[in-house]
Amino acid sequence: MTTTPSPLDRHAEQYVRLVLSLGLHDADYVDAFYGPAQWQADIAAEQPSLPDITVRAQTLLDTLRGISVAGPDPMNLLRLHYLVRQVSALISRARQLQGAHYAFDEEALALYDVTPPTYPEEHFADVVEEIGGLLPGSGTVQERFEEFKHHFIIPPDRVGRVFDAAIEEGRKRSAAHLTLPQGETFSVEFVTGKPWSGYNWYKGNATSVIQVNVDFPITIDRAVDLACHEGYPGHHVYNSMLERELAQSRGWKEFTVYALFSPQSLIAEGTANFGIEMAFPGQERVPFERDVLFPLAGLDPAHAAYYYRVHALVQRLAYAGNEAARRYLEGSITRTEAAAWLAQYALMSPDRAMQRTHFFDKYRTYVINYNLGQDLVQRSIERQGGTPENPERRWKLFAALLSSPRIPSAL
Numbered sequence: 243m244t245t246t247p248s249p250l251d252r253h254a255e256q257y258v259r260l261v262l263s264l265g266l267h268d269a270d271y272v273d274a275f276y277g278p279a280q281w282q283a284d285i286a287a288e289q290p291s292l293p294d295i296t297v298r299a300q301t302l303l304d305t306l307r308g309i310s311v312a313g314p315d316p317m318n319l320l321r322l323h324y325l326v327r328q329v330s331a332l333i334s335r336a337r338q339l340q341g342a343h344y345a346f347d348e349e350a351l352a353l354y355d356v357t358p359p360t361y362p363e364e365h366f367a368d369v370v371e372e373i374g375g376l377l378p379g380s381g382t383v384q385e386r387f388e389e390f391k392h393h394f395i396i397p398p399d400r401v402g403r404v405f406d407a408a409i410e411e412g413r414k415r416s417a418a419h420l421t422l423p424q425g426e427t428f429s430v431e432f433v434t435g436k437p438w439s440g441y442n443w444y445k446g447n448a449t450s451v452i453q454v455n456v457d458f459p460i461t462i463d464r465a466v467d468l469a470c471h472e473g474y475p476g477h478h479v480y481n482s483m484l485e486r487e488l489a490q491s492r493g494w495k496e497f498t499v500y501a502l503f504s505p506q507s508l509i510a511e512g513t514a515n516f517g518i519e520m521a522f523p524g525q526e527r528v529p530f531e532r533d534v535l536f537p538l539a540g541l542d543p544a545h546a547a548y549y550y551r552v553h554a555l556v557q558r559l560a561y562a563g564n565e566a567a568r569r570y571l572e573g574s575i576t577r578t579e580a581a582a583w584l585a586q587y588a589l590m591s592p593d594r595a596m597q598r599t600h601f602f603d604k605y606r607t608y609v610i611n612y613n614l615g616q617d618l619v620q621r622s623i624e625r626q627g628g629t630p631e632n633p634e635r636r637w638k639l640f641a642a643l644l645s646s647p648r649i650p651s652a653l
């Protein structure tokens with residue numbers, strides 16, 4: 243496709259330069275960049291200060307707000323809205339790095355364009371009790387859950403082949419509905435000492451490096467979760483579709499950079515998490531686990547259905563992590579109390595819960611992007627007719643989300 247230059251292109255370049263500039267002050271901010279190397283060299287030479295970045299971003303935002311786009315292609319309006327919201331989040335992050343304080347919900351709105359729901363303690367207590375009803379033994383539900391999980395750990399020497407099989411299946415299922423970019427590929431690395439459990443580092447040219455944290459024993463559910471969330475049809479596919487459809491086909495340079503603390507992350511994590519359900523809808527996961535992954539992991543296939551009955555309930559505790567983060571980051575509970583809350587209501591082991599509090603320190607309200615992102619993506623797709631009964635429409639809407647500029651408040 244030939245690209246027609248747009249007045250937005252110049253502003254898009256400014257946006258990329260601002261993201262790279264903020265990256266000088268926040269090592270986690272630039273999650274990926276595969277645009278012109280000269281821009282990065284310019285920024286490195288200039289070393290703009292945080293106040294400079296804030297002023298420039300505000301000027302860009304004012305300019306963008308004064309622009310109206312016309313024409314038949316609705317993508318141009320999505321592009322403008324995306325740039326406006328990304329720049330406004332960049333200003334908030336720059337202010338935060340200069341000492342501005344945001345309450346949890348304020349920060350979520352400023353950076354991710356959403357207001358997370360709040361759940362009372364009893365909500366989680368009820369789900370925990372229901373899970374307890376499925377778990378044998380004595381002790382707290384968390385202790386019994388820990389004991390239960392022990393029977394579903396992939397032996398370390400089998401992790402590689404189990405992951406390979408899950409990735410292969412995720413790819414096959416995604417490729418049946420999406421035209422994956424030619425030559426797309428990724429490598430998997432096993433790492434330790436990270437506050438996250440998996441990470442996709444997008445390198446451009448349809449290539450990713452996926453890192454898996456092996457600090458803790460890996461239970462069988464992690465194979466499909468990781469294959470789909472980080473790989474197919476999650477982050478790897480999302481990034482490579484944006485590259486092909488927007489950065490290359492349309493020449494939209496703003497998609498050559500990915501600002502981590504920005505609204506784009508809610509779409510990225512939301513589509514990655516929902517990608518698990520896209521690849522393995524409804525009851526399709528258990529037969530694959532039972533017939534393929536459990537045998538590869540040396541686990542008893544007869545227990546697959548039981549494992550995923552418990553797993554589905556545990557998923558409903560995801561928002562307990564948001565509450566722990568909210569209370570901890572706002573200072574109403576200590577780190578130890580946050581870890582205890584995570585053990586009680588998210589059923590994390592004590593050491594895993596402590597690791598999670600370090601994730602809160604580093605990524606703060608980013609935690610909402612996973613569960614709220616997933617729910618918003620699912621609701622948006624289903625509201626438009628992409629229900630489980632209509633898989634063709636579901637995939638079409640999902641593909642559109644992966645290859646167009648979106649902001650969370652417009653989902």
Ligand SMILES: [Zn+2]
Nearest residue numbers: 471477511514
């Ligand atoms: Zn992710």
